[in-house]
Amino acid sequence: MELKIAVLPGDGIGPEIVAQALEVTKAVCRKFGHTLRDAHGIVGATAIDRTGDPYPQATHELCMASAAVLFGAIGSPEYDNNPAAKVRPEQGLLAMRKKLGLYANIRPVTTFPSLLHKSPLRADLVAGVDLMCIRELTGGIYFGRPQGRSEDGNTAYDTCVYTVEEIERIVRLAYSYALKRNKRLTVVDKANVLCTSRLWRQVAQKIEKEYTDVATDYLFVDNAAMQLIQNPKRFDVLVTENMFGDILTDEASVITGSLGMLPSASIGIHTSVFEPIHGSYPQAAGKDVANPLATILSAALMFEYAFNLTAEGAIIRDAVNASLAAGIVTEDIAEQGKAAKTSEVGAWITAYIAKAK
Numbered sequence: 594m595e596l597k598i599a600v601l602p603g604d605g606i607g608p609e610i611v612a613q614a615l616e617v618t619k620a621v622c623r624k625f626g627h628t629l630r631d632a633h634g635i636v637g638a639t640a641i642d643r644t645g646d647p648y649p650q651a652t653h654e655l656c657m658a659s660a661a662v663l664f665g666a667i668g669s670p671e672y673d674n675n676p677a678a679k680v681r682p683e684q685g686l687l688a689m690r691k692k693l694g695l696y697a698n699i700r701p702v703t704t705f706p707s708l709l710h711k712s713p714l715r716a717d718l719v720a721g722v723d724l725m726c727i728r729e730l731t732g733g734i735y736f737g738r739p740q741g742r743s744e745d746g747n748t749a750y751d752t753c754v755y756t757v758e759e760i761e762r763i764v765r766l767a768y769s770y771a772l773k774r775n776k777r778l779t780v781v782d783k784a785n786v787l788c789t790s791r792l793w794r795q796v797a798q799k800i801e802k803e804y805t806d807v808a809t810d811y812l813f814v815d816n817a818a819m820q821l822i823q824n825p826k827r828f829d830v831l832v833t834e835n836m837f838g839d840i841l842t843d844e845a846s847v848i849t850g851s852l853g854m855l856p857s858a859s860i861g862i863h864t865s866v867f868e869p870i871h872g873s874y875p876q877a878a879g880k881d882v883a884n885p886l887a888t889i890l891s892a893a894l895m896f897e898y899a900f901n902l903t904a905e906g907a908i909i910r911d912a913v914n915a916s917l918a919a920g921i922v923t924e925d926i927a928e929q930g931k932a933a934k935t936s937e938v939g940a941w942i943t944a945y946i947a948k949a950k
């Protein structure tokens with residue numbers, strides 16, 4: 594089959610980790626006889642420097658014309674804590690999510706047996722964790738207007754907005770995943786304080802009646818944050834609004850060992866985007882030390898979600914597990930003095946796939 598993908602490396606470590614994920618993708622295509630057509634685009638600080646726009650129209654057109662987008666990371670320290678910056682790299686990511694209609698961000702959290710000892714939690718709490726966070730991605734406080742500062746600069750405001758339609762589509766999607774998994778859904782909100790959360794709960798409670806095969810429970814976000822570390826195995830599918838999902842998934846990622854391991858799929862109306870959940874880690878840019886596994890595992894999700902190619906996704910996951918078991922890992926998860934480079938991890942996984950039966 595022909596796989597037409599857009600590759601957006603972005604900033605910081607983005608180009609290095611995406612290069613490895615792309616090599617892995619090519620190895621899988623060679624193995625299974627697919628033709629890869631990859632076209633590259635700019636996004637983030639890199640795009641601001643060249644065009645003034647963090648998500649240029651040409652990049653958007655490239656994404657729209659592709660069947661999937663493989664995305665690295667964006668963000669640059671030049672723009673952080675710089676009130677004079679008129680446009681920020683992150684706006685590129687938000688514009689891409691909005692324009693592609695990517696209303697759902699799927700973040701599966703699974704454990705890697707050989708990494709159990711790297712978790713900040715006790716191994717018995719972590720072994721067997723298998724949950725899926727479904728984060729609403731194009732609404733809430735990230736996009737609500739008005740947003741800004743008062744004229745004297747002494748007051749700032751953001752607005753959290755959700756409509757019934759936005760809540761319905763993400764909750765229904767979450768139920769569809771719960772049905773395919775262990776048939777449990779946790780709806781996370783802050784309905785004791787926020788009006789938008791009360792609407793979430795009202796809508797979810799109505800939809801719940803249609804899914805009698807799924808056991809639904811409701812948690813306030815503070816309680817959910819606590820239970821994620823106290824007993825992560827209690828969760829199957831978790832659905833929540835944009836900002837709560839952003840925070841809970843960083844928390845969930847370290848349960849399994851490193852922020853550098855967690856992939857994601859953003860899906861919705863137009864082309865789906867596959868990206869690691871971590872940021873651009875500018876301190877490590879160009880040093881060949883960043884963990885490429887979250888991006889490589891995002892490529893596995895790309896085969897499965899965008900192209901329905903499950904054996905191709907599985908072989909990537911096998912190869913990643915083998916690299917972990919062999920100790921071919923970057924410094925964030927390596928034993929002292931035994932760290933491999935980003936490119937070495939990628940090359941090992943690519944070679945493993947080429948040799949696999």
Ligand code: IPM
Binds near residue numbers: 668686870872
């Ligand atoms: C993420 C990131 C982004 C977000 C940032 C870079 C804007 O943290 O994808 O989780 O907050 O959504």
Ligand code: MG
Binds near residue numbers: 870
């Ligand atoms: Mg985040």
